[in-house]
Amino acid sequence: MHPIQFAESRPDHPAIIMAGSGETVSYRALDEAANRLAHWLRAQGLKDGDAFGVLMQNNARYHEVYWASQRAGTVLVPISTHLTASEIAYILSDSDAKLLITTPKFDAIVADLPVASADLPALTFGAGGEEALAAMPAHPIADQSVGRVMLYSSGTTGRPKGILPAPPEDPDVKAPSPLMGLATMGFGIKADGSARYLSPAPLYHAAPLGWSSAIHRLGGTVVIMEKFDPEDALAAIEKYRINCSQWVPTHFVRMLKLPADARSQYDLSSHECAIHAAAPCPADIKRAMIAWWGPIIFEYYAGSEGNGMTLCSSADWVTHQGSVGRAILGIIHVCDDDGNEMPVGKEGVIFFESPYPFQYHKDDAKTKEATHPKGWTTLGDIGKLDSDGFLYLTDRRSNMIISGGVNIYPQEVENLLVSHDKVMDAAVIGAPCPEMGEQVVAVVQPVSMDDAGDALQAELTGYLSGVLGRLKMPRIFDFRAALPREANGKLYKRKLKDEYQQAARQEG
Template sequence: MKERESVAERLEAAALNGMTMAVWADVQPNKAAVIDPDGATRSFAEVNANANRLVRLMRKAGLKAGDGVALVMSNRHEFLEIQSATLRAGFRITPVNWHLTAEEVAYILNDCEAQALFGEARIATVAPAAAQAPNLRLKIAVGGGLDGFTNYDQALAGLDPSDIDDPVLGNQMLYTSGTTGRPKGVFRPTPVVTPQAMYAMRGYDAHSVQLCAGPAYHAAPLAFDVRAAMGAGATLVFLDKWDSEHTLRTIAERKVTHMHLVPIMFQRLLALPAEVKAKYDVSSVRYIVHGAAPCPPEVKYAMIEWFGPVLSEYYAGSEGGAGFMINSEEWLKKPGSVGKKPELLGSKILDEAGNECPPNVSGTIYHQLPPGGGFTYYKDEKKTQASRVGDYFTMGDMGYFDEDGYLFLTGRSAETIISGGVNIYPQEIDNELIKHEAVADSATVGVPHDEWGEQVKAVILLKPGYEPSSLLADEILAFARDSLPSFKVPRSLDFVTELPRSEAGKIQRGKVRAPYWEGRARQI
């Protein structure tokens, strides 16, 4: 018991200077820290050694605490090593969605003021994006070679693997898009530190295995899978793409205990034939955390029946928030809720006039900022202030508290589309569609979809001289595919004779969307 307490104390201290991985490397050096999609493993000692080499590499290139580091890569062990390095050297890490276009990646590289870029060689946008980011001091290619980049393994060869003696806690800045089209960095001046007690509450122990089935660059898998495994000393198993049976096989073979999933993954697992589901033992699973999109109650009931009462649901955003959480037992008593109003930081529901709504009356959800102000949108004070009322901020979501203080979500801002748990911002799509020679105006909206929740639809007003036709619709959608990442490309297109705009000139998406949702409650 005394030894266990000593390790816990070391971990608590190490969390404050980013050296948690170093403690685990000392305590369990030969345990697998990460297992790549191809089955290759890296031990805690190996990950920690490369983290130290990376710090020395970046410092040699001139990086200092507070500087930005970007990575554009899929789920692989280098992600964990780079994350561990930035945490201990005071760098600010920005993982970038590798499905974005080269121009979008370049915008983020420049906006986050990245000094170093780690890019996966197989991702075609890495080199073109880097070419548009003149302030990069260091460009490292992962998993192969790229012109103008140094190979990852070669860059680390010969560098000292021993623990650095001057660790400084690093930070992160993730990007969330806004309705004006350009993504914005969510910057918190004070890094978030997860107490070790949190891992104990989630059931982590020396045998825990964490599955990361979603993209590690996304806020939720990064927090609940990557960072949780690092903090708890669990083995992290990476998947690089979703395959329902392969996921079950991995859970059974690796004896996975913890994972973060989104509801579309639940639906796809449940859709497997009964004989396939019966082939795999999932009894090792102790904790499934989910959020990012609403989960239909019947889907959640089925998952609890299959896996047991191991599901915990969260409600928060990249910006933070009060942090709603509800476990399976509590959810079964309040089906559809995302949790009870937290005691530490408050939340409230306001109507359009700014008055607080009584129980069971829906309004806009506002979350209390922590002492010191919480977050800002990087380089966008206007956007930062627009989201706030006093010391509260909103992510544009709608909902109500019931008489017992449980939050139920009823909608969200008219702009954001959530398809399969992914936020899609229609203005970005409109900005591309309007470039087509036949398009006079565009209003992209989310329409109902049984599997994805919502699907992207373009509603188009044509210029005079053009007539609606299926051929023209196909041409406009093909145009979109040339300029947008695949998940943002509309899946369908309708032509209209007018699009409603406000007196201020803003498209009224609610009116555009309404006919598609007639007779259906729009989920958030």
């Protein structure tokens, strides 16, 4: 199935609704806009396989651009709106982008791009872009082919890595997406056009763009939040009678921290399926969400690399608390640092044996680093399997702290901290220490900065001390109004580590 079909069979059915403004785009309008933009891409000289960058906030144009690229056979490169000019220029250059599509919101940062990137042709919605497209035909281009999306990893530990899928074997423009099968068979989302899907996260991320486009292939309605707000999300579920949605654990934390009267005033009875992924979810948070929303919560573990996936229903999670489920794509292998497989219950690097190997764009070294001698591939996470085949994540290998020769994974400490009533968010990192090599530092965002200080530090120390061993206890608490976290839930620990490393160099 494909939106082209619904433009013919249900032209007036809403394909897109912006949650805040109520702006609505029908399937007919989506189809015509995508065709006009596909013609415009051809007019700019873009051929099958050519790339272009998209730097836009959540808006109704994003899916018009996506579906235009899907028809033109081009490679759409979504760019995070939180990047600096130099980071954006790196992605544009690395992806060989031939033009940039943006909005006036990013005029200042686009103006700061280095010359090579600044000279790219641009289409700016809200500043002449609509007029340029209005001159294009609304019928399909003559040489339609299936486009691809080239995603860049979040770059939490260094330069982002580009992941370019192989060209589709089926040249038919109506080629299906694998997510459609998972949506219908795994999550129970109906394929009759009745899906009303809430997308609270930025569309430049893999999951929001992938799942919302899958809903379009099923003929449903995608309700897009311009920006996430915990109470606004609940209000959107009630207002638009949302029946399916996709989240990250940070969203759950923020909704759970709402006052009880705010949480209880909205009618969530239409909500049948809530999917979450992208980051580990603390067990206390997951338990509280199931208690609140019921057994409608599904979790999966996967990456933009597409090399494997696990799935965990609410029922499975209750009997295997802390798990991200069993493999539904690929075979999981847990290995030590030498590549030897670990027995059940022992932690190691998680590899997927998969029919879908991947390569990082223009980076053979990073591809080799992520590949086991047997051809299995890893996303860089540490975890273990139980005797039932359920996977449990410990942390990312790159986040490991080595203090006094002991390996410490900070995710355990972070999960405990965010479960405290006075903590909104937390990051645990290793900072340089002359004696121990590294010392454990907890960077904490309190629910209220009025609580920040010695009293809260003492309270959190007492809260952790009954659970954590002495070596895992934070030696420093650093209270901040916000952490460098992406809207998809990923934390830029690299920025925090760089701060502490720079401070240590200055002190030394």
